[in-house]
Amino acid sequence: xxxxxxxxxxxxxxxxxxxxxxxxxxxxxxxxxxxxxxxxxxxxxxxxxxxxxxxxxxxxxxxxxxxxxxxxxxxxxxxxxxxxxxxxxxxxxxxxxxxxxxxxxxxxxxxxxxxxxxxxxxxxxxxxxxxxxxxxxxxxxxxxxxxxxxxxxxxxxxxxxxxxxxxxxxxxxxxxxxxxxxxxxxxxxxxxxxxxxxxxxxxxxxxxxxxxxx
Amino acid sequence: xxxxxxxxxxxxxxxxxxxxxxxxxxxxxxxxxxxxxxxxxxxxxxxxxxxxxxxxxxxxxxxxxxxxxxxxxxxxxxxxxxxxxxxxxxxxxxxxxxxxxxxxxxxxxxxxxxxxxxxxxxxxxxxxxxxxxxxxxxxxxxxxxx
Amino acid sequence: xxxxxxxxxxxxxxxxxxxxxxxxxxxxxxxxxxxxxxxxxxxxxxxxxxxxxxxxxxxxxxxxxxxxxxxxxxxxxxxxxxxxxxxxxxxxxxxxxxxxxxxxxxxxxxxxxxxxxxxxxxxxxxxxxxxxxxxxxxxxxxxxxxxxxxxxxxxxxxxxxxxxxxxxxxxxxxxxxxxxxxxxxxxxxxxxxxxxxxxxxxxxxxxxxxxxxxxxxxxxxxxxxxxxxxxxxxxxxxxxxxxxxxxxxxxxxxxxxxxxxxxxxxxxxxxxxxxxxxxxxxxxxxxxxxxxxxxxxxxxxxxxxxxxxxxxxxxxxxxxxxxxxxxxxxxxxxxxxxxxxxxxxxxxxxxxxxxxxxxxxxxxxxx
Numbered sequence: 087x088x089x090x091x092x093x094x095x096x097x098x099x100x101x102x103x104x105x106x107x108x109x110x111x112x113x114x115x116x117x118x119x120x121x122x123x124x125x126x127x128x129x130x131x132x133x134x135x136x137x138x139x140x141x142x143x144x145x146x147x148x149x150x151x152x153x154x155x156x157x158x159x160x161x162x163x164x165x166x167x168x169x170x171x172x173x174x175x176x177x178x179x180x181x182x183x184x185x186x187x188x189x190x191x192x193x194x195x196x197x198x199x200x201x202x203x204x205x206x207x208x209x210x211x212x213x214x215x216x217x218x219x220x221x222x223x224x225x226x227x228x229x230x231x232x233x234x235x236x237x238x239x240x241x242x243x244x245x246x247x248x249x250x251x252x253x254x255x256x257x258x259x260x261x262x263x264x265x266x267x268x269x270x271x272x273x274x275x276x277x278x279x280x281x282x283x284x285x286x287x288x289x290x291x292x293x294x295x296x297x298x299x300x
Numbered sequence: 301x302x303x304x305x306x307x308x309x310x311x312x313x314x315x316x317x318x319x320x321x322x323x324x325x326x327x328x329x330x331x332x333x334x335x336x337x338x339x340x341x342x343x344x345x346x347x348x349x350x351x352x353x354x355x356x357x358x359x360x361x362x363x364x365x366x367x368x369x370x371x372x373x374x375x376x377x378x379x380x381x382x383x384x385x386x387x388x389x390x391x392x393x394x395x396x397x398x399x400x401x402x403x404x405x406x407x408x409x410x411x412x413x414x415x416x417x418x419x420x421x422x423x424x425x426x427x428x429x430x431x432x433x434x435x436x437x438x439x440x441x442x443x444x445x446x
Numbered sequence: 447x448x449x450x451x452x453x454x455x456x457x458x459x460x461x462x463x464x465x466x467x468x469x470x471x472x473x474x475x476x477x478x479x480x481x482x483x484x485x486x487x488x489x490x491x492x493x494x495x496x497x498x499x500x501x502x503x504x505x506x507x508x509x510x511x512x513x514x515x516x517x518x519x520x521x522x523x524x525x526x527x528x529x530x531x532x533x534x535x536x537x538x539x540x541x542x543x544x545x546x547x548x549x550x551x552x553x554x555x556x557x558x559x560x561x562x563x564x565x566x567x568x569x570x571x572x573x574x575x576x577x578x579x580x581x582x583x584x585x586x587x588x589x590x591x592x593x594x595x596x597x598x599x600x601x602x603x604x605x606x607x608x609x610x611x612x613x614x615x616x617x618x619x620x621x622x623x624x625x626x627x628x629x630x631x632x633x634x635x636x637x638x639x640x641x642x643x644x645x646x647x648x649x650x651x652x653x654x655x656x657x658x659x660x661x662x663x664x665x666x667x668x669x670x671x672x673x674x675x676x677x678x679x680x681x682x683x684x685x686x687x688x689x690x691x692x693x694x695x696x697x698x699x700x701x702x703x704x705x706x707x708x709x710x711x712x713x714x715x716x717x718x719x720x721x722x723x724x725x726x727x728x729x730x731x732x733x734x735x736x737x738x739x740x741x742x743x744x745x746x747x748x749x750x751x752x753x754x755x756x757x758x759x760x761x762x763x764x765x766x767x768x769x770x771x772x773x774x775x776x777x778x779x780x781x782x783x784x785x786x787x788x789x790x791x792x793x794x795x796x797x798x799x800x801x802x803x804x805x806x807x808x809x810x811x812x813x
Contacts, residue, residue: 095472095484096428098472099428099429099433099434100434100435102433102434103433103434103435103436104435106433106435107433107435107436154461154468155467156467156468156489156490156808157467157490157512157515157808157809158512158515158597158598158809160467161515161516161597162596162597164575164579165579165583165596167576168576168579168580168583169576169580170580170583183461183462183463185461195490196490196492198488198489198490198491198492199433200432200433200488200489200491201460201468201489201490204460204461204489208461230497230508230509230512231492231493231494231497233497233500234492234493234494234496234497235440235445235493235496236432236436236440236491236492236493237492237493254598255596255597255598257596301680301681301682302680302681327744353659353660354659354662355662356662356747356749356756356758356775357747357749357758357760357773357775359760359773359775361762361770361771361773362771370760372747372758372760376659376673376675379680379681383747403660403661403662404657404660404661404662404783404784405660405661405662405663405780405783406662407661407783408779408780408782408783409780416495429488430487430488431487431488431491431812431813432488432491433488440493440496441495441496
């Protein structure tokens with residue numbers, strides 16, 4: 087039976103440290119928000135394909151959430167799942183820890199550079215179509231801890247964000263309002279645009295995060 | 301009620317046990333030399349009448365001329381407490397003897413001091429960064445880290 | 447023919463439903479049995495100690511809220527105790543009573559959460575958590591009444607509290623105490639005699655008293671191992687020496703005892719709140735302290751019995767408006783020092799339960 091000795095733990099640690107340092111180098115500017123659906127607003131309302139309407143209706147009423155709660159906001163997220171604020175009336179009571187089964191990635195709390203590598207990996211593991219919700223001031227811009235040496239100043243440095251929910255922490259009602267805005271966005275999306283966006287994201291990912299280390 | 305022991309009395313007890321050592325009382329704290337810390341702590345843990353069996357807190361401060369490592373000790377048996385300090389004057393090569401052999405609770409706290417302040421603890425079983433990652437440039441809690 | 451086996455290095459976390467946040471363990475497994483364990487933390491290290499050096503003493507209070515975000519009132523109390531010790535500020539009577547009521551309510555809310563999440567680790571997927579959230583919502587309603595916030599209250603100030611209690615607070619609190627007593631009885635009836643709980647938690651992860659003292663364990667972890675040490679009795683801060691309450695202590699130091707100590711502590715907290723309500727005086731709610739307080743040069747170490755252990759603040763002042771050094775002593779990180787001794791030899795599922803019974807919150811562990 088092999089026992090992993092101390093030297094190989096050092097290797098593990100230094101490899102992870104290198105990953106984090108290289109992520110910091112690559113994340114100097116925030117990624118642009120995917121909001122091109124706002125421009126094509128008028129066109130969409132006029133010419134929506136029937137299959138798109140059905141698909142979108144199905145998607146927005148059965149969102150599977152994947153919540154990573156690095157910090158405090160996760161408790162307001164969980165409070166939204168209780169009977170008092172009841173997220174189940176919208177159809178979203180599924181909240182699984184696995185990214186492979188999720189549609190929406192809710193980042194609730196402060197993101198540090200050490201955790202950012204793991205969050206990016208989780209985002210890449212989610213299948214398309216996927217959306218990202220940044221919940222709380224720390225996920226939007228670093229919040230109270232923006233000047234700190236180890237905090238990512240906003241999660242849009244490492245992944246494109248669809249909805250920003252401000253608050254510290256946002257009340258569960260605020261979280262529900264943010265999710266309703268995401269519903270609106272899903273309702274207006276089209277499969278043709280999704281393919282275009284998917285290609286755009288893939289090209290961006292490939293430029294910034296070449297496959298091979300995931 | 302936990303009684304904070306008078307530092308002069310404790311300092312004289314330590315000086316009696318380690319003749320010729322650099323021990324003095326500075327306000328409420330007893331200051332010893334960095335390389336003797338583990339021996340002094342072993343004495344404080346076992347000496348009858350003192351018996352400091354609980355390490356309350358282990359931290360460090362950066363006064364620009366020197367680093368100061370502070371130990372807050374408590375005795376659950378006698379319900380008294382004391383403050384022990386040690387000072388390192390070499391900024392680039394600060395080394396203090398580790399007390400993990402005396403109290404296991406010092407393990408993570410010493411690693412944190414090494415991580416954030418850069419003070420090495422000789423004799424620590426696993427001294428590596430705990431809160432930040434390997435390859436992080438510098439030690440953030442120093443006053444000259446920007 | 448012999449079977450060739452190999453040890454497996456398994457990574458638990460940082461994204462995991464049972465790691466109470468972003469804790470990470472590297473676990474070496476021989477089959478299902480744990481042979482070695484390493485804790486990797488720092489995934490929520492926000493640099494609060496460094497940030498505190500650039501803010502004034504009052505501006506550090508919102509930072510302390512976000513440490514152990516399930517007990518914000520206790521964190522505030524620990525910090526304010528340390529600064530008041532340093533600056534020599536005397537807190538008025540009414541403020542002391544209000545602080546005690548808030549701290550004990552916070553203790554109940556926090557223990558409810560830890561019991562709920564412990565049951566999540568045992569496999570009762572989210573049902574006990576929802577029950578505990580139901581009662582926590584009632585407590586959080588009261589906190590919202592006084593401070594306007596559901597989570598990070600920033601209610602305490604150096605020298606007292608920031609706002610007085612509104613009139614509807616005390617009748618609501620009296621109704622809540624009755625509700626909470628019934629709720630705790632319900633939890634005991636449902637959980638404490640449950641045979642799955644007993645089979646999975648009794649005798650698992652035993653922490654001996656000598657090791658507990660040597661590894662600076664504190665809070666329910668220490669008391670479950672038989673050491674009757676509670677800062678509220680040993681070194682009373684605020685006005686805890688005026689209240690009569692028991693300190694629940696158990697004998698075995700296993701997971702079941704850690705759970706049992708928390709349930710009993712909730713009952714004792716209700717007793718303390720009732721006594722405080724009876725004697726609540728009228729008066730000022732905050733001492734006359736300048737907005738930019740400048741404590742004299744020196745240092746102070748103030749610690750309280752937070753729900754998760756012995757939370758301490760070491761503050762060094764150089765006479766200016768911002769602290770020179772703030773160090774937060776994290777009870778949760780130190781309680782995990784002996785994780786390896788507790789878990790080696792047990793199975794992976796037991797390791798999750800042991801970690802849950804020690805009850806960590808990552809905000810305080812990583813700061």
